[in-house]
Amino acid sequence: MADEKQHIGNLSESPASRSDDEDHEITWTEDEEKALVRRLDMLIMPLLILGFFALQLDRGNIGNALTDNFFQDVGITQFQFNTGQQLLSAGIVLLEIPSNVILYRIGPAVWIGAQIVAWGLVATFQAFQKGLGPYLTTRLLLGICEAGFIPAGLFTMTRWYKRDETSKRFSCYFVGNMSAAASSGLVAYGILHMRGIAGLAxxxxxxxIxxxxxxLVGGLFVALFPRSASNPVSLLGVRYFSERESQILQQRVLRDDPTKIQARQNVSWAEVKATFTNWRLIPHMLISILALSPAQTMASYAPSLAVSFGYDRLKANAMISIGAWILIITNVSWGIIADKTRLRGLMVFLGLLFxxxxxxxxxxxxxxxxxxxRFGVLTTAIAFQAVFHAVNGxxxxxxxxxxxxxxxTMALFIMGANISGIIWSQIFQADDAPLYKRGWTVITVLVSASVxxxxxAVVQYWLLNRLQRRVGKDRYHY
Structure with missing residues (x-):
């Protein structure tokens, strides 16, 4: 296993990354650093998690809408519904990398905040869709506006946190997604009872709503999120850290991992080429594509499946949230254990095996x-459906x-997750309902392949590290 204390480069190789020659000489106590990290956690993590919460609400609430005569009211079939879900994923995949390139240049405060507001507007006005054309258009627009948010959040965290702090923060970030999935059924249970008010379904x-x-979340993000560790000031002009604290925040990360030096505002073509020709990414991408397809199928169709088990259609939305709440606990636990043990590959494998x-x-x-x-087994599956994902990232x-x-790399990682969306939207078909024998067979095969x-992935890094040790080069984490 790679030694995480080892430096991959030398800070002196990129003097442009420092504000002055003395930055790398600054010293601080362990208690001082811990206090800063706690403040950091209270500042940037809640905003990122809240953004992810909003994203999942708007992306996943259509699953709850299905229990309220959505097909009949809009005038579409299940096949056409699945096509719209594919368009949402396609819109995300197409703009994932361009979005992160823009993020790299202008920073998260402006770019991520603008994205949240944009897809929020689309999500609001989709309430008035009627017919196949508007349905397909709104799903595509929602995907385009959401493109890049998740990898943007992941990359932003790597700029603020050290290597042995990232897995648990990545897992906490996905709590936004999972808590939305967990609470959406409960929220939908209440809101769907509003059918008929003001003549609306x-x-x-x-x-x-x-x-x-x-x-509103997008507006808060734009107003409050700090620009960067070197300039920890919000767009409203609020400064969160002193000059010394800002230097500590920068230097503790760069001393831990000098590869995080950002000497330019643009991603170079050499870096793009190096990423696209990095064959080591292939198993990671395939894990996301193969394993998240079943996870998303279960999450989207869970309310409908619960109805087929004999539960009331509105009550099913609330009951299905049980597994999603448990998932929050299992997901965070996976990230904490991965950081403590530094065995990310093993934790990914165990999550997929479960x-x-x-x-x-x-x-x-x-x-x-x-x-x-059947409800108990489905609920338990939902509770472990994505514990591997944040650790894999x-x-x-x-x-x-x-x-x-x-x-x-983070953009490609989430592209893989959204390619899985193109697959999951066709796993359950109308002619296979209500048992979905063929669908569950496909799901089992996909998860088997992801294991x-x-x-x-683990074996490739183990073999590479054996070769690297012979020539005294840096080693990979597994």
């Missing part, structure tokens, strides 16, 4: 008439060699 109120909430066992259980129970048992970030390469990819 319950699903229309769902889109309106949650979309406007997102616009998911495999639970998806197999769902497949074996498709013909069971025991609705409570931090594993990738740790093995990037420059700041620019890390930015593009194999996690083994390949």
């Amino acid at each position: 319950g699903w229309q109120w769902l889109f309106l 949650e979309g406007l909430f997102t616009v 998911l495999w066992g639970l998806t197999l259980g769902n497949r074996l129970l498709v013909e069971s008439t025991n609705g409570k048992l 931090s594993w990738l970030a740790l093995n990037a060699r420059t700041a620019g390469e890390r930015s593009i 194999l990819m996690s083994v390949i």
Whole structure:
């Protein structure tokens, strides 16, 4: 295993990254650093998590809308619904890398905040869609506006935190996604009862209320998020750290990992080429594509599946949140353990192995008439559906060699996750309902393949490290 105290380069190689020649000489106590990190956690993490919360609400609330006659009111079929979900994922995939290139240049305060406001407006006005054309258009626009938010948040965290701090922060970041998934059913249960008020359907109120909430979150992000560690000032002019504290925040990260030096405002073509030709990324990408497809299928169709188990359609939205709340605990635990043990590959493998066992259980129970048992297995599967994902992302970030390469790598990582969205939206088909025998078989095969990819990822780094030791070069994290 790679020694995380080892430096990959020398700070003196990039003098442009320092504000003055004395920056690298600054000293501080361990208590002083811990106090700064606690303040940092209270400043940037809540805003990033809140943004992710809003994103998942707007991306996933359509699953709750399905239980409120969405197909009939809008006038689309299940196949057309799946096509719209594919367009959402396609819009995200197409602009993921350009979005992170822009982020690299202008910073998170402006770019991420603007994204949140943009997709919030789309999410709000989709309440008035009617017909196939408007439905497909709003899903595509929502994907385009959301493109880049997740990798932007991941990359931003790598600029503020050290290597052995990232897995748990990545996992906490995904708590925004998971808490939205957990609470969306409960929120939907209440809002969908508003059907008929002002002549609107319950699903229309769902889109309106949650979309406007997102616009508010975007405004808060633009106003409050600090520009950078070197300039910890919000767009409103609020300075969060003194000059000395700012230097400590910068230097503690760069001394831990000099690859995070950002000497330019632009990602170089050499860094783009190095990322796209990095064959080591392949198993990581395949893990995201193969394993998140089943996870997203379960999350989106969970309310409908619960209805098929014999539960009331509105009550099903609330009940399905049980697994999502448990997922928050399992996800954060996975990140903490990964940072403590520094065995990211093992934690990814274990997370996928648990998911495999639970998806197999769902497949074996498709013909069971025991609705409570089926609900219990589905809920447990949801509780472990994505514990591997954040750790896989931090594993990738740790093995990037420059700041620019890390930015593009995070974009590719989330592109893989959204390519999985193109797949999951076609796994459950109308002619396979309500048991979805074929769908659950496909899910089990996909997760099985992802387990194999996690083994390949660990083995590749283990073999590479054996070669690297012979020539005295830097070693990879696994």
